Amino acid sequence: MSTATHDHAHGHSQDGGHAHDDHAHDHKPYGMMRWLGSTNHKDIGTMYLWFSFSMFLVGGVMALIIRAELFQPGLQIVRPEFFNSMTTYHGLIMVFGAIMPAFVGFANWLIPMQIGAPDMAFPRMNNLSFWLLPPAAMLLIAAQFAPGGGAGVGWTMYAPLTTQAGPAMDLTIFAVHILGMSSIMGSINIITTVLNMRAPGMTLMKMPLFCWTWLITAYLLVASMPVLAGAVTMTLTDRHFGTNFFNAAGGGDPVLYQHIFWFFGHPEVYIIAIPAFGVVSQVIPAFSRKPLFGYASMVYATASIAILSFMVWAHHMYTVGMPVETQLYFMYATTLIAIPTGVKVFNWVATMWKGSLTFETPMLFALGFLFLFSLGGFTGLVLSITPVDVQIHDTYYVVAHFHYVMVAGALFSAFAGIYFWLPKWTGRMYNETLGKWHFWLSLIFFNVTFFVQHFLGLAGMPRRVPDYALQFAEFNAISTIGAFGFGISQLLFLYVVVKCITGGEKAEQKQWEGADSLEWTHLPSPAPYHSFSTPPALK
Amino acid sequence: MSTQHTATSDNYYVPGLSHWPITASVAMALLGFGAAFSMNNMTGGNLLLILGFIVLFVMFAGWFSTVAHESEGGMYNRQVGMSFRWGMSWFIFSEVMFFAAFFGALGYMRLYSVPDLGSIEHQQLLWPGFKGDWPTAGPHFKAGDFTPMGAWGIPALNTALLLTSGVTITIAHWGLLKKNRAQLIWGLAATIALGMIFLGFQIYEYSHAYSAMNLKLTSGAYGSTFFMLTGFHGFHVTVGTIMLWVILFRSVAGHFTPENHFGFEGVAWYWHFVDVVWVLLFVLVYIL
Numbered sequence: 100m101s102t103a104t105h106d107h108a109h110g111h112s113q114d115g116g117h118a119h120d121d122h123a124h125d126h127k128p129y130g131m132m133r134w135l136g137s138t139n140h141k142d143i144g145t146m147y148l149w150f151s152f153s154m155f156l157v158g159g160v161m162a163l164i165i166r167a168e169l170f171q172p173g174l175q176i177v178r179p180e181f182f183n184s185m186t187t188y189h190g191l192i193m194v195f196g197a198i199m200p201a202f203v204g205f206a207n208w209l210i211p212m213q214i215g216a217p218d219m220a221f222p223r224m225n226n227l228s229f230w231l232l233p234p235a236a237m238l239l240i241a242a243q244f245a246p247g248g249g250a251g252v253g254w255t256m257y258a259p260l261t262t263q264a265g266p267a268m269d270l271t272i273f274a275v276h277i278l279g280m281s282s283i284m285g286s287i288n289i290i291t292t293v294l295n296m297r298a299p300g301m302t303l304m305k306m307p308l309f310c311w312t313w314l315i316t317a318y319l320l321v322a323s324m325p326v327l328a329g330a331v332t333m334t335l336t337d338r339h340f341g342t343n344f345f346n347a348a349g350g351g352d353p354v355l356y357q358h359i360f361w362f363f364g365h366p367e368v369y370i371i372a373i374p375a376f377g378v379v380s381q382v383i384p385a386f387s388r389k390p391l392f393g394y395a396s397m398v399y400a401t402a403s404i405a406i407l408s409f410m411v412w413a414h415h416m417y418t419v420g421m422p423v424e425t426q427l428y429f430m431y432a433t434t435l436i437a438i439p440t441g442v443k444v445f446n447w448v449a450t451m452w453k454g455s456l457t458f459e460t461p462m463l464f465a466l467g468f469l470f471l472f473s474l475g476g477f478t479g480l481v482l483s484i485t486p487v488d489v490q491i492h493d494t495y496y497v498v499a500h501f502h503y504v505m506v507a508g509a510l511f512s513a514f515a516g517i518y519f520w521l522p523k524w525t526g527r528m529y530n531e532t533l534g535k536w537h538f539w540l541s542l543i544f545f546n547v548t549f550f551v552q553h554f555l556g557l558a559g560m561p562r563r564v565p566d567y568a569l570q571f572a573e574f575n576a577i578s579t580i581g582a583f584g585f586g587i588s589q590l591l592f593l594y595v596v597v598k599c600i601t602g603g604e605k606a607e608q609k610q611w612e613g614a615d616s617l618e619w620t621h622l623p624s625p626a627p628y629h630s631f632s633t634p635p636a637l638k
Numbered sequence: 639m640s641t642q643h644t645a646t647s648d649n650y651y652v653p654g655l656s657h658w659p660i661t662a663s664v665a666m667a668l669l670g671f672g673a674a675f676s677m678n679n680m681t682g683g684n685l686l687l688i689l690g691f692i693v694l695f696v697m698f699a700g701w702f703s704t705v706a707h708e709s710e711g712g713m714y715n716r717q718v719g720m721s722f723r724w725g726m727s728w729f730i731f732s733e734v735m736f737f738a739a740f741f742g743a744l745g746y747m748r749l750y751s752v753p754d755l756g757s758i759e760h761q762q763l764l765w766p767g768f769k770g771d772w773p774t775a776g777p778h779f780k781a782g783d784f785t786p787m788g789a790w791g792i793p794a795l796n797t798a799l800l801l802t803s804g805v806t807i808t809i810a811h812w813g814l815l816k817k818n819r820a821q822l823i824w825g826l827a828a829t830i831a832l833g834m835i836f837l838g839f840q841i842y843e844y845s846h847a848y849s850a851m852n853l854k855l856t857s858g859a860y861g862s863t864f865f866m867l868t869g870f871h872g873f874h875v876t877v878g879t880i881m882l883w884v885i886l887f888r889s890v891a892g893h894f895t896p897e898n899h900f901g902f903e904g905v906a907w908y909w910h911f912v913d914v915v916w917v918l919l920f921v922l923v924y925i926l
Contacts, residue, residue: 128655136655218652220721223701227659234667241671246678266678273670280666283732291724295717296650321732329739333866339677341856342866343776344743350776350859352751359739632649 127628135230138222139628140207143229145524147204148517150232152593154196157240159586161189166548166582168565169575182565183251184267188239190254191271194371195278196236198505201513202374203228203285206313208524210289212618212626213307215298215635220291224284231281238274242267253563255364256330258345258356262337269338272331279324286317286324293317298617300637304398307616308391311398312377315405319366319373322409327363330356354419361412369408372504373401375472375512376443379465381616382515383447386462387454388613393446400439400446407436417485418492426485433483437476444473459611460534464515467542468508475503478553493563496556502549514541514592521596522610523618526625527603533595540588547581651713658701665693702884706901710893719900726904730911733874737915740870744863744922748772752859775858785851786860789924792839797920799839803832804913807882807906815896819889826886829909833879840872867923874912881905 127133137143164185168176177185207225211218219225243249247265250256256275261268293314297306333344334356343349345356384391391397413421413429447469456462478500482488491497514537521529551574556562560571567575606624622630668690676683708714714722754760755777756770765777773786787793810825812818844865847853855865885905888894894902 132655132657135660136657138653138656217650221725222652223656223659224725226656227662230660230663231666234663234670237667238670238674266674266680269674269677270670273674277666277670283729287725287728287732290728291721295721295724321728322735325732325736326739326742329736329743333740333743335677336855336862336866341854342862343856343858344862346776347751347755348776348778348858349862350747350752350755350774350779351862352747352754355743355746355751358746359742362739362742629652632652 137226138218140211140219140222140225141524141626141628143219143225144204144207144209146229147200147207147232150229150236151197151201151204154192154200154236155589157236158189158192158197159589161185161192163582163586165189166579169567170579171576172567172569172572174566177565179565180248180251183253183563184243184249186563187251187253187256187271188243188249191274192236192239193505194254194367195275196232196239198371198509198513199282200232202313202316202371202378202509205309205374205378205513205516205520206285206289208520209618210292210310210313211296212622212630213310213616214293214296214301215617215621215631215637216292216296217629217632219288220296221288225288228281228285228288231277231284235274235277235281238270238277242270242274245270255357255360256334257360258334258337258353261334261356262345269335272335275331276328279328282320282324286320289313289317290321298631298634298637304395308380308394308397309374309377309616312373312380312401315401316370316373319370319405319408323363323366323370326359327367330359330363333359354416357416357419358413361415362409364415365412366405366408368501368504369404371509372472373404375468375509376401378512378516378519379447379468381614382461382465382519383450383469385519385611385613385615386457386459386465387451388456389450389454390615391446392449392452393442396442397446400442403439404436407432407439411436414483414485414488417488430483430485434480437480440476444469444476459518459531460529460538461515461519461611463535463538464511464518467538468511468515471503471507471511471542471545475500475508478503491556493561494556495552495560495562498562499549499552499556502552506549507545511541514538517596519611519614520618521599522606523622523624523626525600525603526606526623527599528606528610529595529599529603533591533598537588537592537595540591541585544581544584544588548578548585549581551577551581650715651708651718653708656701656704658697658704661693661697661700665690665697668693706888706893709898709901714898714900719898722900722904726900726907730907733911737867737870737918740863740867741918741922744867747859747863752776773860775860779858781854781856782852784853784857784861787843787847787851787853787864787924789920792843793920793924796836796839797916799832799836800913800916803829803836804910806832807909811902811906814889814894814899814902817896819892822889822894823886826882826889830879830882830886833875833882833909837872837875837879840868840875864923867919871912871915871919874915878905878909878912881908 128136134142134146137146164177165182168174168182207219210216245265245267247267250261250264250267250271252260252264252268256271293306293310297303303311333342336342337345337351343351345351345353347353380391380397411429411433413425414433417426417429458466478496482491482497482500518529518534521527555571555574555578558571560567560575608623609619610624611619617631617635618626621635668686672683672686672688672690674683675681676687752772752774753770755765756768760777761768768777775781775784806825806828808825810822810829813821813823813825853864854861857864882905885902888901893899
């Protein structure tokens with residue numbers, strides 16, 4: 100098996116620890132520069148994942164401040180301006196700081212190993228993509244301390260609120276610029292790696308689906324991130340240089356901002372969801388001990404979703420005022436996305452059909468994803484219907500919908516992936532019992548938090564308000580209890596991961612019986628610091 | 639496939655530790671904070687901005703010279719060259735999308751928001767007398783009338799200049815492929831000259847607009863789109879010209895072979911991209 104690699108794995112024994120010792124001398128740099136100056140896709144992937152987790156905690160604390168304030172009606176804990184700032188930066192930090200970097204971390208760790216490449220195509224630019232994130236995070240956090248406090252404009256940063264906000268808005272705009280640069284460079288790296296670095300014999304249609312989903316995601320990022328940069332640049336020049344893009348008195352239009360933002364914003368939804376699909380498409384076959392059902396249709400479905408995602412943006416803006424014909428077009432185009440998404444869900448279920456199933460933690464999270472993401476998809480379908488959306492636009496129904504997609508979809512998938520690949524990354528196994536505890540606690544508290552928000556939204560509770568009418572009190576209290584439970588459960592996750600790294604049992608090369616991509620079949624656990632320096636021989 | 643790897647005799651080049659990425663990160667932090675501070679007239683903003691630009695300049699010079707030396711040292715095989723080409727193509731695509739946002743804003747204003755502001759309801763309720771014709775500075779522009787920029791003076795000349803520069807850089811490329819160094823260098827020099835004349839004309843056009851036509855960045859929808867689109871294009875021409883200078887110096891220093899000259903090709907692609915954007919600008923901003 101591992102003899103085929105011809106890499107530095109002289110030991111290539113099944114004993115992961117032994118292989119690790121062999122690589123102590125394997126060009127592994129020491130000290131600070133190993134991380135600051137890294138050109139190693141595994142180290143950079145690790146930094147991405149830890150950065151993502153720390154931002155997950157920062158954004159999570161902001162979420163808990165929001166939920167604490169909403170525990171009871173009336174203003175209890177924070178000022179309304181601060182509350183608005185929390186909703187804004189919770190969204191920005193979770194989307195750009197936590198979820199996107201988590202999946203870029205996966206891409207860094209896995210794509211080179213899964214396609215038999217020595218590293219990413221541009222190792223130094225790879226490091227720059229990561230190291231742009233801390234300055235952006237510093238800008239976002241510094242915005243909280245700007246004169247006038249954080250910009251309470253919502254993560255969508257709609258004009259004209261943004262053109263009137265205080266200095267925090269400028270810090271936020273530059274943070275978005277830097278995050279955009281990071282994403283674009285990371286994506287160019289991923290596309291080039293997938294297109295140009297595959298080992299001989301690894302054709303595009305033989306790649307693990309995770310690589311395909313990232314290829315398509317990277318395309319979405321390169322196409323949509325510059326548009327967001329354009330939108331915030333116009334906001335900046337409207338604020339400071341007297342342009343009139345979003346000012347009707349000068350012939351502009353605040354709605355123009357919404358069009359440009361959502362031209363980026365809707366693909367962004369799939370930028371988050373598609374890598375999650377990729378992780379789940381690796382995990383479910385492994386624990387079903389069957390190949391993925393309908394591989395080719397998965398690829399085409401993913402590509403269809405990506406193409407459609409650029410044609411549906413105005414379904415976020417049904418209530419802003421647009422011709423009925425336009426609303427109808429965007430409604431039909433949006434419902435069309437349900438078809439490729441349905442193909443995917445069908446394929447995951449069909450993969451499990453008559454499989455030899457086991458339910459370790461990664462599989463549990465993948466199944467949690469499957470159920471809850473589908474539910475989030477259904478509420479999305481409800482929201483795509485214009486007359487319905489006009490009623491529940493900007494209510495907690497929308498909040499519930501996208502948290503089913505973002506948390507139970509993307510985040511659960513990231514958890515599935517972390518539990519799945521931890522043995523390969525660290526050479527050690529996590530504690531299965533604690534992992535299952537983490538899953539069940541997350542699943543239950545997630546639903547306690549967000550399921551009730553559907554009812555709140557249908558009953559008319561608007562989002563982004565620090566106070567609400569009395570009849571919403573019970574469901575809000577339940578939601579807050581769930582949120583704190585969910586938050587505390589994630590500390591268990593941190594404990595499981597740290598315990599795995601420091602003292603877990605030794606993992607085998609092929610820890611999961613049904614896993615069949617190159618990192619499991621060709622590389623020991625932990626994966627050597629440099630893998631596939633010469634391409635592996637593939638059938 | 640497998641022969642392709644052995645034919646180039648060495649492995650894909652994976653560089654060792656590098657301090658340039660973290661230097662770039664420091665530059666971006668300085669620039670981000672510096673720009674935000676200075677735009678709000680806060681102390682230290684300008685200082686941070688200047689420091690940021692210095693670090694950025696040092697980083698670009700250092701990083702690119704490292705790459706140039708690695709390339710000339712024969713560390714890049716054909717597969718690495720292919721990576722550079724993919725990378726440059728997708729970078730240019732991202733630039734296309736950046737311009738698309740501003741062209742989209744122009745189209746939206748001309749086709750939707752401005753006509754809507756001049757619609758009959760708005761005339762009765764909000765902006766009596768506003769017709770919604772283009773060019774416009776909007777219904778509530780207080781700084782007096784402006785003259786829109788005509789297409790058939792300097793802009794048409796600039797179109798000819800940039801299109802010609804696309805030809806001269808191709809002549810330079812032929813010189814490189816034929817191992818005719820003189821043709822390469824003179825072709826590049828001509829391209830740079832045309833680019834700099836273009837920039838000179840743009841500067842003249844801007845100052846004329848400000849001093850004689852009352853056309854400013856603050857002149858409503860027309861001023862915003864005119865100056866932002868041509869301004870970002872001008873910035874890209876400036877960057878392209880700097881890149882051409884670097885390529886010229888490298889050509890004089892004997893860099894590039896007919897087989898291995900990604901640096902040249904990347905700059906040429908970028909220059910053609912800037913060219914195409916200008917043609918779009920000329921049609922959509924100046925003529926129509």
